[in-house]
Amino acid sequence: KIGPMRAVLRLSLGDLLCIVDGCGMRVSVLHGSLLATQEGDPDDTLVTGGAPFRLGRQGKTILAARCDASVVLDGRAASVAVKRYYGSTPVVLYRMPSRNEPKLRASKPHLTALR
Numbered sequence: 001k002i003g004p005m006r007a008v009l010r011l012s013l014g015d016l017l018c019i020v021d022g023c024g025m026r027v028s029v030l031h032g033s034l035l036a037t038q039e040g041d042p043d044d045t046l047v048t049g050g051a052p053f054r055l056g057r058q059g060k061t062i063l064a065a066r067c068d069a070s071v072v073l074d075g076r077a078a079s080v081a082v083k084r085y086y087g088s089t090p091v092v093l094y095r096m097p098s099r100n101e102p103k104l105r106a107s108k109p110h111l112t113a114l115r
Helices: none
Strands: 003-012 016-020 026-031 033-038 043-048 060-065 069-075 079-086 088-094 113-114
Touching: 003 079, 026 033, 026 043, 033 069
Parallel strands: none
Antiparallel strands: 003 069, 003 113, 016 060, 016 079, 026 069, 033 043, 033 060, 079 088
């Protein structure tokens, strides 16, 4: 796992925030809403502003933007990526670096990563 991180991301309708092994990570929505699906959990969770959502399982978690949204991630995860689909083709807009890359990177100016 990568060390603790804090990332502020701006998502557009339909963007997918993909988190792997982020058990304990806190997701706070500043505005907008997300639909959270966690591996092994039959129920999806609507995440909106107010109380943060804490990932309760290891494995894959997908947070789908139901509208434009700003999201704060706090915690540890094996990987974090934001994907946007153009037709059937996914494009990775943001990814957390591997262990060999010391800083978070944002590939688009509308994404902000803080360490």
